[in-house]
Amino acid sequence: MQRVWGWINNATGINQRCKPQWHVSTCITAIYFFMxxxxxxxxxxxxxxxxxxxxxxxxxxxxxxxxxxxxxxxxxxxxxxxxxxxxxxxxxxxxxxxxxxxxxxxxxxxxxxxxxxxxxxxxxxxxxxxxxxxxxxxxxxxxxxxxxxxxxxxxKVAKIDILSLDNKCIFTNYLGIGNDAKISCDFNRLRYKPFLRYISSCISNKGFYGLLALKNICYRIPFDIEICYQNELLETEIITINKGFCEILITDTKMYAGGVEISSKCRMDDGKFEVTVIRGMWEWIHLFFAMLCKKPLDTITRNLIQFQTDRLELNFTGNTFCQVDGEKYDSFANGEKRLLVNVVSSCEMIVP
The missing domain is CATH 3.40.50.10330 (Probable inorganic polyphosphate/atp-NAD kinase; domain 1)
Incomplete structure (x- = not known):
């Protein structure tokens, strides 16, 4: 015990005369920290x-x-x-x-x-x-x-859900297909180039990301995507999204894209994730309105395609862009695909 007290004394500057003033629980907590x-x-x-x-x-x-x-x-x-x-x-x-x-x-x-x-x-x-x-x-x-x-x-910890893409790619935040992913792919391709790293250090990565968002504002997915999922009644539902839409977002965090609250229903430990389809320019602009107004996207956008599930299949044929937690995912969106997203585990995060 004398040696343990020596560690606390050396690290905190508390001398021997202070020993009687320490509560037992405080000592235990301090010892736990040092271990x-x-x-x-x-x-x-x-x-x-x-x-x-x-x-x-x-x-x-x-x-x-x-x-x-x-x-x-x-x-x-x-x-x-x-x-x-x-x-x-x-x-x-x-x-x-x-x-x-x-x-x-x-x-x-x-x-x-x-x-x-x-x-x-x-x-x-x-x-x-x-x-x-x-x-x-x-x-x-x-x-x-x-x-x-x-x-x-x-x-102090809180658990969050962990998601899987095709039972091989693990992620915690979001998966994006389409416009969102093209911006992210461009960002990750360019950020390590020396000249652009200098620009990024001057205007911040967010500023650089914003420029890429403007560059890719007109990108659309050129094929239909079929979404098959399990609803709250444990029934299978199928939605077909016609070509020409902006993006599909699969999210498990309250915040997305640097401060957009996608859904008012999001609970990061409930074993479910949110699926949102951004069909056109107006809904894409609403993402920025949601950030400025500090309100969930589903509360300010009428007829928004959004639902919760714990299991999702995407079926399509064609080539587009995909990002998982902000990083380009190369082996995802090429050719004919049947892709599965589901909740597979949880993780303990330290929180305030």
């Missing part, structure tokens, strides 16, 4: 490249709070799954500093682990929709890194 093993995984190209300087900030904020031997800090590689596949289970908490795409890749690894770490977020990405949906983004923007790290150490 944690945390991995901070930083995407160095997230946001305005702020990930490159975040390591020093984390070390500075945790100085005197958590012993340096209790946490590791790594920069993510382009192939994050390969980088992390063998050692995430060695940590009780994995904190991802990045955006939705980075988080999604870590979740893919966590799902396959027998010993699953809790997942924390430092939201420095472009959209940060998962962090926004969980209240983490507001905490980070309003109070900064220090209070967010304290929240992570408190380790």
């Amino acid at each position: 944690k093993k945390i991995l901070f995984l930083i995407n160095p190209v997230s946001g305005k490249l702020v990930g490159q300087s975040l390591k020093d900030s984390i070390i500075s904020e945790l100085d005197g709070v958590l012993d340096r031997g209790c946490f590791d800090i790594e920069y993510s590689a382009r192939d994050i799954e390969k980088q992390c596949n063998n050692h995430l289970s060695n940590y009780e908490i994995v904190v991802v500093a990045g955006g939705d795409g980075t988080i999604s890749q870590i979740v893919k690894v966590i799902v396959g682990l027998e010993k699953k770490p809790k997942l924390g977020i430092i939201p420095i990405g472009t959209g940060n929709d998962l962090a926004n949906s969980l209240g983490i983004l507001h905490l980070y923007k309003s109070q900064g890194l220090g209070p967010l790290l304290k929240t992570i150490l408190r380790c």
Whole structure:
């Protein structure tokens, strides 16, 4: 016990004379914190490249709070799954500093682990929709890194659903087909080019993303898509969406595209996801109205095709674009397809 008290004393600056003032529960909590093993995984190209300087900030904020031997800090590689596949289970908490795409890749690894770490977020990405949906983004923007790290150490968790595409691609936020995915694919293709990385650092990734949205505003899916799903009465329903529409969005987060609330019915732990069809320019513009008005899309758009389900099949023939959690998905939308989306698991997220 003397050695444990020494650890607390060294890390917090509390001397021996303060010992009698500590409540037993406080001591237990402090000891629990010091027994944690945390991995901070930083995407160095997230946001305005702020990930490159975040390591020093984390070390500075945790100085005197958590012993340096209790946490590791790594920069993510382009192939994050390969980088992390063998050692995430060695940590009780994995904190991802990045955006939705980075988080999604870590979740893919966590799902396959027998010993699953809790997942924390430092939201420095472009959209940060998962962090926004969980209240983490507001905490980070309003109070900064220090209070967010304290929240992570408190380790309060909430479960979120994990979805699967064709039982092989895991995702937590959304899957987009059509206009949304073309913008995302262009963004991920261009963001690593040196000249465009410089532009992105000047105007922010969101600004760059907005320019690409204007560039692709007229894109339409050139073929019909049949949607087969199970409704609330456990009956099978089939909807055919005729060619010439903008996009299909399959979402499990409250927020989408940097701040649009897609559905007033969204509950991230209810075993269901939302499916929304954006048919034309007017509904596409409504996405921006929903963001400006801070109201769910389904409350301001009449005759919107939107429903909840836990299982969905998409049938089509043709070529289009697809993105999963903000990252291009190459093996999805080519040729004749019968695709399955369903809820397969859950993940513990650290929340305020």
